Amino acid sequence: MAAAAVPTGDSGARLGEVVLxxxxxxxxxxxxxALAGVDMAVRAGQVLALVGENGAGKSTLMKVLSGAVLKDxxxxxxxxxxxxxxxxxxxxRLRIGIVYQEFSLVPALSVAENVLLGRYPHRAGFLDRxxxxxxxSRVLGELGVDLPLAATVGALSVAQQQLVEIAKVxxxxxxxxxxxxxxxxxxxxxxxxxxDVLRRLxxxxxxxxxxxxxxxxxxxxxxxxxxxxDGRVVETLPVGAxxxxxxxxRMVGRDLADEAWAAGTEPAEVLxxxxxxxxxxxxxxxxxxxxxxxxxxLAGLRGAGRTELARxxxxxxxxxxxxxxxxGREVTANSPGAAxxxxxxxxxxxxxxxxxxxxxxxxxxxxxxxxxRLARLGLVARGRERxxxxxxTERLRLKxxxxxxxxxxxxxxxxxxxxxxxxxxxxxxVLILDEPTRGIDVGAKREIYRLLREIAAGGAAVLVxxxxxxxxxxxxxxxxxxxxxxxAGELPGGTTEEAIMTLATGGVR
Amino acid sequence: xxxxxxxxxxxxxxxxxxxxxxxxxxLLQRFGLVAALxxxxxxxxxxxxxxxxPGNLVNVARQVSIIGIVAVGMTFVILTAGIDLSVGSxxxxxxxxxxxxxxxxxSPWLVVLLGLALGALLGLANGVGITLGGVPPFIMTxxxxxxxxxxxxxxxxxxxxxxxxxxxxxxxxxxxSVAGIPVPVVLFVLVAVASAAVxxxxxxxxxxxxxxxxxxAARLAGVKVRGITAAVYVVSGLLTGLTALIWISRLTVGxxxxxxxxxxxxxxxxxxxxxxxxxxxxxxxxxxxxxIIVAVxxxxxxxLGVSPFTQQIVTxxxxxxxxxxxxxxx
Numbered sequence: 139m140a141a142a143a144v145p146t147g148d149s150g151a152r153l154g155e156v157v158l159x160x161x162x163x164x165x166x167x168x169x170x171x172a173l174a175g176v177d178m179a180v181r182a183g184q185v186l187a188l189v190g191e192n193g194a195g196k197s198t199l200m201k202v203l204s205g206a207v208l209k210d211x212x213x214x215x216x217x218x219x220x221x222x223x224x225x226x227x228x229x230x231r232l233r234i235g236i237v238y239q240e241f242s243l244v245p246a247l248s249v250a251e252n253v254l255l256g257r258y259p260h261r262a263g264f265l266d267r268x269x270x271x272x273x274x275s276r277v278l279g280e281l282g283v284d285l286p287l288a289a290t291v292g293a294l295s296v297a298q299q300q301l302v303e304i305a306k307v308x309x310x311x312x313x314x315x316x317x318x319x320x321x322x323x324x325x326x327x328x329x330x331x332x333x334d335v336l337r338r339l340x341x342x343x344x345x346x347x348x349x350x351x352x353x354x355x356x357x358x359x360x361x362x363x364x365x366x367x368d369g370r371v372v373e374t375l376p377v378g379a380x381x382x383x384x385x386x387x388r389m390v391g392r393d394l395a396d397e398a399w400a401a402g403t404e405p406a407e408v409l410x411x412x413x414x415x416x417x418x419x420x421x422x423x424x425x426x427x428x429x430x431x432x433x434x435x436l437a438g439l440r441g442a443g444r445t446e447l448a449r450x451x452x453x454x455x456x457x458x459x460x461x462x463x464x465x466g467r468e469v470t471a472n473s474p475g476a477a478x479x480x481x482x483x484x485x486x487x488x489x490x491x492x493x494x495x496x497x498x499x500x501x502x503x504x505x506x507x508x509x510x511r512l513a514r515l516g517l518v519a520r521g522r523e524r525x526x527x528x529x530x531t532e533r534l535r536l537k538x539x540x541x542x543x544x545x546x547x548x549x550x551x552x553x554x555x556x557x558x559x560x561x562x563x564x565x566x567x568v569l570i571l572d573e574p575t576r577g578i579d580v581g582a583k584r585e586i587y588r589l590l591r592e593i594a595a596g597g598a599a600v601l602v603x604x605x606x607x608x609x610x611x612x613x614x615x616x617x618x619x620x621x622x623x624x625x626a627g628e629l630p631g632g633t634t635e636e637a638i639m640t641l642a643t644g645g646v647r
Numbered sequence: 648x649x650x651x652x653x654x655x656x657x658x659x660x661x662x663x664x665x666x667x668x669x670x671x672x673x674l675l676q677r678f679g680l681v682a683a684l685x686x687x688x689x690x691x692x693x694x695x696x697x698x699x700x701p702g703n704l705v706n707v708a709r710q711v712s713i714i715g716i717v718a719v720g721m722t723f724v725i726l727t728a729g730i731d732l733s734v735g736s737x738x739x740x741x742x743x744x745x746x747x748x749x750x751x752x753x754s755p756w757l758v759v760l761l762g763l764a765l766g767a768l769l770g771l772a773n774g775v776g777i778t779l780g781g782v783p784p785f786i787m788t789x790x791x792x793x794x795x796x797x798x799x800x801x802x803x804x805x806x807x808x809x810x811x812x813x814x815x816x817x818x819x820x821x822x823x824s825v826a827g828i829p830v831p832v833v834l835f836v837l838v839a840v841a842s843a844a845v846x847x848x849x850x851x852x853x854x855x856x857x858x859x860x861x862x863x864a865a866r867l868a869g870v871k872v873r874g875i876t877a878a879v880y881v882v883s884g885l886l887t888g889l890t891a892l893i894w895i896s897r898l899t900v901g902x903x904x905x906x907x908x909x910x911x912x913x914x915x916x917x918x919x920x921x922x923x924x925x926x927x928x929x930x931x932x933x934x935x936x937x938x939i940i941v942a943v944x945x946x947x948x949x950x951l952g953v954s955p956f957t958q959q960i961v962t963x964x965x966x967x968x969x970x971x972x973x974x975x976x977x
Binding site: 474 | 848849850853854857860863864865867868869870871927
């Protein structure tokens, strides 16, 4: 990396000139076309907002740009010249700087040490502290922020860390700056300050790509907006030509769900009652009810607090307050054990890390949460266990090389069935599922839907968190939409994607 | 990202006959271990005609049992992805305390109970520090290693504690025999069989594997992770207490330095036996064979007159080799 300092912000291109163009970018993962012929152009001195639902392809597109993922097709032009980006080093050479959602900071090092990480000025191998402080303070000055250079990054607030992360990228003198949902961790004033910084950088001729879920931000900051849906560009147009509703319509306006919503069996009495459950910093007091034989959807954007709510109800995370009742009985203890004893089952979002024990067998996974009911005096009744697991796997039509097969050898859909079988084994009356069909192919998805309907019809209360709107709409009897840690509204089954997205993005219905 | 893999083209689970629980890799590993052991025994009997003599075999068995009982306890701990560095020092402390009581005329039966209880209590201290205190197992048991040894030296005033006249009443444990088999060997076999049964047949055993494989998933399935974690250190302490009793019975003296370095031998045996230091993989069978391999190796090198220094080199190489082979198989 050249040590020669190019003044930050000197993009070397005239304002409005296209500095980077992506043409016909395609990327396929097994079973999923993540990107299909995506075109995107970034201009000097302009903020381009990249919007779309979860899974629309925004992150994959940026990974192609950063060299973290190799494209299958298409070309990337830098200043009109074809550029090969096969590694993050290539991207850096083209002066593309990316601020990721997950920080890449070293908490134990100081602000200055983080900003210049990997490029410390030195004299004969010895760290040149004075030069480092000077360089870091120059970069922070350009950014217009005032942070103590010697402070340990781990001791800073998240908002301050975000600024350090941006400074670190800026120190590499990017011509193109990509920010992937920087606002996820920022609020009010901090966000306003970040916007000021970005506007200043833009005015200096840097091309900025801003990825966000929050449409208010798009309107506040961006000049142009590119809408992605299902791996394709829907439209690229000036922000001024749009309103909130128009943008939402473009984001979700796909064909209607392939499975129409049908009213389920008549819901009966309330089974799960959540009252004022809260947990700092994200979750405001949330209350909701789910009836017997009812499937309730919990929609919202990533970071809206859906997973946090589910984990607090199940006792996976300690709640700061509020009560959970099952069938009128309060679940007092704040632990998974107590929730399970009360009849709650929780299908986690991360199947492989939290839902399953991959090196244990199908049988051991199915009975883990309810092993005690198969045991007498601590001894597992293995015959009964085999029989029980056999009946459950048959009911779920699980395909595996046998009950003794390790869970890791199963396909995603069958792994999810093992997790479902685990809660069927405990006779859970309340089932909470977090993104139950993520990473599962279409056929298996339908089977999961069928099973959830069956479980609900059998008298359980089912709460499904999902980011796939067609899924929420076609599966659920009622939809609750969360926004910024609280329930923003309730919609009936068979509602529209627009209605959900409006509530989820902070709009009023 | 949906990395969907092709569905296995196998009949649904329910249709296939249920087999006994088997972690495929585990079985393979154990088969490899048995083969290695047979090879070693064959080699030993060729190299030294004395090896297969009953007297020598009994001698090997006796050596296996001391280290083996401790290694069984260590297996429980390592299966939860923990480590117990304090076994050697706990052995020294229990040896000194029980020897003192015997010399002072306490009843042998009471002393046996005392030794077991003290071991379990020290293990409980480890378990509580790790689970409630949140101290990493390595650090907690390292602290216990130093403390227990210091305590043993303090209590014994740095001197070996002779059992005195009580040694006559207390020699069965270390020197007696049942149907011609030395008592320590019988005890080791009982401990190994019971432990294997606990791991295989009880809810506790199942939870040990679950906690060691994926702590968070186990917690979310309602497993009392802290309780299980603390319990394995109690098992390790208890079995170390038992070993200490055999030790003083055999030597008729409780040395405060007894068991120095034992933790490393025990860990080596467990690792050679194929139990993963990352937890969740392995078992008592492997540890049993690992203990025999190490003892047979030491014995044959002794019979061949190889210096103890060279023996250390061979044992060290064996530890690394065992893990390399285990990795290659994955």
